[in-house]
Amino acid sequence: MTADGNPPDLIPAPVSTTAREAAGFTADARTTLYAGEGTETSERWLRATVGAALGVPLAPGALPGGDNSVTLLVDTSLAAEAYRLVVADRAVEIRGGGPAGVFWGVQTLRQLLGPEAFRRAPIGAGAARTVAATTIEDAPRFPWRGVMLDVCRHFTHKSDVLRFLDLLAAHKLNVFHFHLTDDQGWRIEIKRYPKLTEVGSWRARSKWGHRFSDLWDEKPHGGYYTQDDIREIVAYAAERHITVVPEIDVPGHSQAAIAAYPELGNTDVVDTASLTPWDNWGVSPHVLAPTENTLRFYEGVLEEVLELFPADISPFIHIGGDECPKDEWKASATAQARIAELGLKDEDELQSWIIRHFDTWLAERGRRIIGWDEILEGGLAPGAAVSSWRGYGGGIAAAEAGHDVVMCPEQQVYLDHRQGPDEPMPIGFIRTLEDVYRFEPVPPALSPEAAAHVLGTQANIWTEVMQDRSRVDYQVFPRLVAFAEVAWSALPPSEERDYGDFERRMGTHRRRLDALGVDHRRPDGPLPWQKRPGVAGFPKEGTPPNV
Secondary structure: OOOOOOOOOOEEEEEEEOOOOOEEEOOOOOOEEEEOOOOOHHHHHHHHHHHHHHHHOOOOOOOOOOEEEEEEEOOOOOOOEEEEEEEEEEEEEEEEEHHHHHHHHHHHHHHHHHHHHHHHOOOOOOOOEEEEEEEEEEEEOEEEEEEEEEEOOOOHHHHHHHHHHHHHHHHHOEEEEEOEOOOEEOOOOOOOOOOOHOOOEEEEEEOOOOOOOOEEOOOOEEEEEHHHHHHHHHHHHHHOOOOEEEEEEEEEOOOOHHHHOOOHHHOOOOOOOHOOOOOOOOOOOOOEEEOOHHHHHHHHHHHHHHHHOOOOOEEEEEEEEOOOHHHHHHHHHHHHHHHHHHHHHHHHHHHHHHHHHHHHHOOOOOEEEEEEEEEHOOOOOOEEEEEOOOOOHHHHHHHOOOOOOEEHHHHHHEEOOOOOOOOOEEEOOOOOHHHHHHHOEEEEEEEOHOOOOOEEEEEOOOOOOOOHHHHHHHHHHOHHHHHHHHOOOOOOOOHHHHHHHHHHHHHHHHHHHHOOOHOOEEEEEEOHOOOOOOOEEOOOOOOOOOO
């Protein structure tokens, strides 16, 4: 309950909220913070973030449960990500089943303290913040609550990646899929192959709008993360209990890598030395050659990737595997000889052979491979997990075959798709806030045994028409808020969900987003400065197919 007796406007919605007969808690300059063993990340975050926002120091407490105190404890009787938050008379206690559970409970406390707790400094002279007495019990529905950010089409500065991780944590999202390589740019420093960033991270110009647009941005575009940048990002995510899934695309979406090292391409078909990082959007026809040299090159890349993304933070490595045109392989004597040598049926099986190679290579080093649902073509690598993006179909097939699945169908949770009829650079079908709120990650067609293989769900952010942070904010928020509730909360079936209540809670949550400086889309559409008149998109009309 809030101080005025109303239910708190919490997002994601918790499992249960119960009012208590007590005076409640007020955070002020005398409030202390006791952090039990295993709660250090929450202690640091709470003091540095909420303490700074409210202008309260949160001095260390000597004992748990003291007067005018916040107590953080690990309680292994709870599930690892579950928490119990109790606001009693002049005290708050948060128990989590593990360090992550405590951290998610602290995120809820921040919401209870009001939108002012989402600022970076107090807007009043240490004003008191009162929370009514209540007990909140909560736990997530899915262990994989993810977001993919494409930093290749348009580069995201390191500081904005760190800000993005803060936004994920605020919404109890715990997987950051980091799309680091593509046709348009290679974004991670690999020391043994310096040309990947010297050449592959910059393109001469960019398409302005959808690829069908006649407009160009003639300004060179690029950037990359040094290895120390990556280490910082990974450590920052770990402090917020966020798993990082780096993506290194093979064998398609590789023109930037081929531009840097032409021998990686199909040199008997294409003059790969003339290629540059692609300046357009879509699917490049230029793919990796299926040679031993290519395999050794990418093993070298992945050796450095594994060092930068430790197994405890990054148990999965995303290998792409999507949208790999086969025309060059069909015309390549080298590729055809490889197919014959391996006794493969066709080019689809050749792609599967490449994916299987890296599945085995990564498994030998204690990692799991995950790829887009095209890796199903030609046979799925044993142990591989699937990001089901083209619809539910790939995920259903993979789960029924006993493979783990992350559901991220483009028709539902591609947040580059437009939000209404009057959108800047409109792409795809209209997917409103309510549409995302009614998204159901587990299709009813799945058997119970197969449904157990759905690790969770993920929203994907492709940045062809998102040139800067503000554009990403606009496309992503507030729809990511609805997605976060879908991923965390045990909601009823889609048609039975109380969107009216969610919309009511969004009234408060928009104030939190404003306090965070998020350039979210307003309910009545884009503000004048958020529009892009005259820039072509590729809108689709009607209802997206349910495939």
